[in-house]
Amino acid sequence: MAGMNETATKFATEVRGLGRRNGRLVLERPGEKPSEVTVRYLRPLTARTEIVLLDHDGHEVLTAAGVDAFPPEERLLVTEALRSRYLLPVIRKVQRIDVRFGIRYWWVETDRGPRWFALREPGKNVSWITATHLVLRDTVGNRFEIPDLLALDPRSRRWVGLSL
Secondary structure, three states, X not given: OHHHHHHOOOOEOOOOOEEEEOOEEEEOOOOOOOEEOEEEEXXXXXXXXXXXXXXXXXXXXXXXXXXXXXXXXXXXXXXXXXXXXXXXXXXXXXXXXXXXXXXXXXXXXXXXXXXXXXXXXXXXXXXXXXXXXXXXEOOOOOEEEEOOHHHOOHHHHHHHHHHO
């Protein structure tokens, strides 16, 4: 059990050296070669706090306790990178759902305007984060989020209940 602490993720509480070069994020730390990085949440669906920086091979370069671990000018770069990576339209209202040959066709209002998508096999393509928070993955891999099922209007909740 002693080895468990050595392999546990250590969160950086202060990160410096993140910048943009040729349109890409680069981490420059003293005594190390600059490294091109991508920014991701450590647990994107369940806890959007801890942030991980990965090199071009997908290996962890650094894990930060949160966006606040970065200085203000670098915080903007991190926030922008996370926002573009985790673009999840939030479903505000369900207009209707049709089922044909086992595929559910959803017509919804999102925070980015009206959308329609096809959902196959809800057991595989619906992730229940909590009892009321779910993420839907359509047939082409796009994801849609319902942060709080109870916040939807009664008609929308009924459509979702009948479809899942």
